Amino acid sequence: MPLTRGAPIGYDAQRMVFRFSMMDGNRVVFCEISKAAMDRFLNSRRGVGAVERAATFIQFRDAIERIASDIWDTSRDKHFVRIFYKQSRRH
Numbered sequence: 001m002p003l004t005r006g007a008p009i010g011y012d013a014q015r016m017v018f019r020f021s022m023m024d025g026n027r028v029v030f031c032e033i034s035k036a037a038m039d040r041f042l043n044s045r046r047g048v049g050a051v052e053r054a055a056t057f058i059q060f061r062d063a064i065e066r067i068a069s070d071i072w073d074t075s076r077d078k079h080f081v082r083i084f085y086k087q088s089r090r091h
Helices: 035-042 050-059 061-074
Strands: 004-012 017-024 027-034 080-083
Touching: 004 027, 004 050, 017 035, 017 050, 017 061, 027 035, 027 061, 035 050, 050 061, 061 080
Parallel strands: 027 080
Antiparallel strands: 004 017, 017 027
């Protein structure tokens, strides 16, 4: 069952991930996408600063959430979703 839209949480500069939530029915699923994966969406090696991460997430939200849902559907670990660079192919 695909995940549905949750809410952006924000950028964690220490872990270098942007956190967001999605829903599996009534259950909240916490997700995160790495800085490198977000930079891949931007086609940038330099990336953007922490402040611009929320705007980047919103810009590519549909694709990021689709990837998170695909990972959830195929994962055996049903606690959270992490999106890494190799999974951030452009949709």
